[in-house]
Every structure is written in structure tokens, then in C-alpha cells.
Amino acid sequence: MTTMNCDEFVRLVTAYLDEDLEAGTERRFTGHIAECGGCDVYLRQIRVTVAELGHLPAHGLTDQARETLLNAFRDWSAR
Amino acid sequence: MRDMPEADLQSPGPALPADDVVVEALRCGDEDMFAALLTAWSPGMLQVARAYVADEHTAEDVVQDAWVGVLRGIDKFEARSALRTWVYRIVINRAKTRGVNDARTVPMTSLTTAKEDFDPAVDPGGPRGGSRGADDPLAPPRTPVAWPSPEGEILALEVHQHIERALGSLPARQRVVITLRDMQGYSSDEVCALLEITAANQRVLLHRARASLRGTLDRYLTAQSGKEPTR
Numbered sequence: 001m002t003t004m005n006c007d008e009f010v011r012l013v014t015a016y017l018d019e020d021l022e023a024g025t026e027r028r029f030t031g032h033i034a035e036c037g038g039c040d041v042y043l044r045q046i047r048v049t050v051a052e053l054g055h056l057p058a059h060g061l062t063d064q065a066r067e068t069l070l071n072a073f074r075d076w077s078a079r
Numbered sequence: 080m081r082d083m084p085e086a087d088l089q090s091p092g093p094a095l096p097a098d099d100v101v102v103e104a105l106r107c108g109d110e111d112m113f114a115a116l117l118t119a120w121s122p123g124m125l126q127v128a129r130a131y132v133a134d135e136h137t138a139e140d141v142v143q144d145a146w147v148g149v150l151r152g153i154d155k156f157e158a159r160s161a162l163r164t165w166v167y168r169i170v171i172n173r174a175k176t177r178g179v180n181d182a183r184t185v186p187m188t189s190l191t192t193a194k195e196d197f198d199p200a201v202d203p204g205g206p207r208g209g210s211r212g213a214d215d216p217l218a219p220p221r222t223p224v225a226w227p228s229p230e231g232e233i234l235a236l237e238v239h240q241h242i243e244r245a246l247g248s249l250p251a252r253q254r255v256v257i258t259l260r261d262m263q264g265y266s267s268d269e270v271c272a273l274l275e276i277t278a279a280n281q282r283v284l285l286h287r288a289r290a291s292l293r294g295t296l297d298r299y300l301t302a303q304s305g306k307e308p309t310r
Contacts, residue, residue, distance in 0.1 A: 010205040014286040018267060038206035038222035042293075045223060049242075049293045053261035056239055058122035065139050066117055069146050070110065076150045077108030 004032040009039045013046055095119055098162040105153050117146065120163065123263050124170045130255035131171075131178035141177050145170035167273055171255070178251060202290035204297065226300040234303070238296065245295035249288055256281060257288035 009032050015021050016029050033040050095101055095115060104112035121142055128138040148169045156165060206223055246254055259265045271281050
């Protein structure tokens with residue numbers, strides 16, 4: 001089993017998180033985590049980043065835009 | 080993860096009746112159903128539109144315009160895709176057009192495919208092996224320092240502000256992918272179908288976007304913890 005360097009690890013992070021690595025590559029990937037503290041931290045930080053993105057507040061339409069669209073719907077359905 | 084054999088957008092967001100029920104209700108002029116759709120889908124549509132246009136106001140214009148387009152087209156909707164997929168395609172097309180027309184705010188190059196979308200995606204701010212990167216001025220060797228956990232309301236708010244600012248600096252292609260994947264929870268298959276891009280391209284765009292946002296958080300949180308950010 002060839003070892004994985006940090007560049008290769010970083011390049012494969014997204015595929016790993018999508019569970020899309022071949023079995024052998026995934027073993028090398030997880031093997032690298034075990035022996036490289038920096039890449040272990042990096043992977044955790046990517047996970048935190050993804051989680052924080054999922055927690056961003058989402059905003060709806062303004063009341064005015066919503067009212068305009070409901071009026072447009074009334075006009076459209078009375079066509 | 081969600082079981083999603085078809086590349087249709089169904090799961091995220093509040094529950095609505097089945098597509099055929101929704102479509103029939105709209106065609107019959109059921110205003111409550113239209114109002115429910117506006118509530119359920121507009122927040123996601125605003126985020127997607129925002130990937131292509133310069134500000135929230137323009138994004139709202141685009142989404143309003145898209146909903147009018149939905150009404151004009153609903154009689155001809157043939158259920159070849161999920162209703163939500165069809166609606167998202169409408170908003171993406173309009174947002175792209177608006178982004179191109181507004182070229183003074185969003186450079187056109189950020190809307191079209193770029194060479195780097197296909198380049199091997201190493202993160203210049205990421206970890207480096209001892210022997211690699213030392214002679215590369217863009218990527219000094221560094222070891223990531225663990226972040227303090229972003230707990231506490233003020234810190235969480237600031238983290239969100241930093242993320243939103245960083246989203247604003249991403250090319251549209253990256254921003255729309257990370258919006259759909261990480262903010263809205265769609266699968267890579269769904270995103271590829273919606274944006275008509277290959278799986279490899281989708282992954283590179285997501286990878287670059289995540290690496291970029293991680294870098295932003297790293298500079299902020301490492302400074303927060305009282306340690307000097309490396310770069």
C-alpha cells in the first residue's frame with residue numbers, strides 16, 4: 001500500500017466526504033488521517049465549514065414582493 | 080443520506096402535497112397553494128439567484144420574475160421532472176441572464192465555464208507535506224491549527240457574517256454549487272442534473288468553494304483564538 005501525501009489527501013477530501021472513493025484509496029486516505037495531525041484537523045475544519053453553511057439563516061420574500069406575486073396570481077387565475 | 084433515484088429535487092424544505100396535486104390546485108386558481116409554495120421555495124430560490132446576481136434586491140427581482148414565469152408555464156408543465164426542479168431551472172436561467180446583463184457587477188467570465196473548473200483541486204491554504212510546497216510562493220508549508228469551537232451567539236453570528244462575505248467573493252459557478260449542496264442539502268446527482276454539469280466538474284467546483292470558505296473561517300477563527308494566522 002503506497003502512502004498518501006498531504007496534497008493528494010486535500011485533493012480527495014470532497015470525494016471522501018461524498019463517499020465516492022474506491023476502497024483502496026479510501027484506506028490510504030483514512031490511513032493518512034491516522035498519521036498526519038494537520039490533515040486530521042483540515043478534514044474536521046472542512047466538516048465544520050459544511051455544517052456552518054447548513055446553519056446559515058434563510059430569508060423569504062419581502063412582504064411587498066409576496067403581495068405583488070399573490071396579486072399576479074389572482075390576475076393570472078382570472079384569465 | 081436521502082434515497083433519491085431520480086435527479087429530482089423533492090426532499091429539502093417543508094412538506095407539500097404531491098406534485099400533481101399542487102399543479103392541479105394552481106391551475107384551478109388555489110391561492111392558498113400558491114402562497115404555500117411561495118413560503119416553502121422562495122428562500123432557497125433567493126439563495127440560488129444570489130449566486131448569479133450582485134445583491135439581495137436583484138435576487139428578489141429575479142425570484143419574482145421566475146414565479147411569474149412559473150404561472151405562465153404551469154399549464155404546459157408535463158411532469159418530466161419534479162415540479163421543484165422545473166421551478167429551480169426557471170430561476171437559475173433567469174438569474175444567469177440577469178447576471179450576464181448586469182456584467183458591470185458580475186463579470187461575465189464568472190458565469191461561464193473556466194479552465195480551473197477542471198484543474199486538479201489542491202487547496203493552497205491546506206496542509207502540506209514537509210517536502211512539498213516549500214518552493215511554491217502561493218502555498219507556503221503550513222499545518223492547520225485546530226479552531227476554537229464556534230460556540231456562543233456572538234461568535235456564531237460573526238462566523239455567519241464571515242461565511243456570507245466569503246460566499247460573495249466566490250465565482251457564480253462555485254457559489255451555486257455550494258449553495259445547493261451545503262446550504263440546501265441536495266445530492267451531487269441532483270446538482271449535476273439541475274446545472275447540467277458533469278459529476279467531475281461539480282466536485283471540483285464544490286471542492287474549491289469549500290476550500291475557499293474554510294480558508295476564510297481559518298483566518299478568522301485562528302485570529303480569534305489569539306494565535307497568529309499563518310497567512
